[in-house]
Amino acid sequence: MSGHQHHEHSGSDLAEAARAALVAAGEQWTDLRADVFAALSTHASPASAYDIADEVSARRGKRMAPNSIYRILDVFVANNLALRVESSNAYLANSHPGCLHDCIFLVCDECGEATHIDNDAVSKTVRGLAEAADFKPERPVIEIRGLCAECR
Structure with missing residues (x-):
């Protein structure tokens, strides 16, 4: 985290x-x-x-x-x-507006719930990959689609 x-x-x-x-x-x-x-x-x-x-x-x-x-x-x-x-x-x-994190969402295809998670290691890796491709990342957003625990 x-x-x-x-x-x-x-x-x-x-x-x-x-x-x-x-x-x-x-x-x-x-x-x-x-x-x-x-x-x-x-x-x-x-x-x-x-x-x-x-x-x-x-x-x-x-x-x-x-x-x-x-x-x-x-x-x-x-x-x-x-x-x-x-x-x-x-x-x-955003429940912690004083902190800046890239958006990582777990989005349920059944109920539409979206859970925001923070993972600075993933964010750093994604930004590093973009920069290695000579691309300046501004606002990375990662969405993982699937089913939440309630809908499984």
Whole structure:
């Protein structure tokens, strides 16, 4: 696993850690961003921008366009507050926004659950392979498709 300890946040502690990380990155933590993060952080499985838009719309009492939600989610991914499951174009809140790790997901083909794991040795190897091929890796994402323990 990773070579350092990191704290897994939850609830209001997670929202505060996300806010602090975003502000430290020079971004603003607006009411809309707070609502999007609150909606995202309630999902145990990856959520689409459309799911988040529906939840934020209900919370705010006015329709939010998915394009606006996508833009906020892009900011969250760029600043390590959210993780994107590429194969399903869905998002998970990062439970340790202060730590930067490459995305390694175990994605269940049956129920859609995506488990994020950190393994710095695998990440270092993948980045090394890319660099050896004269390629500059920006954001490695590894997805392993299969069946979770519940669905097997």
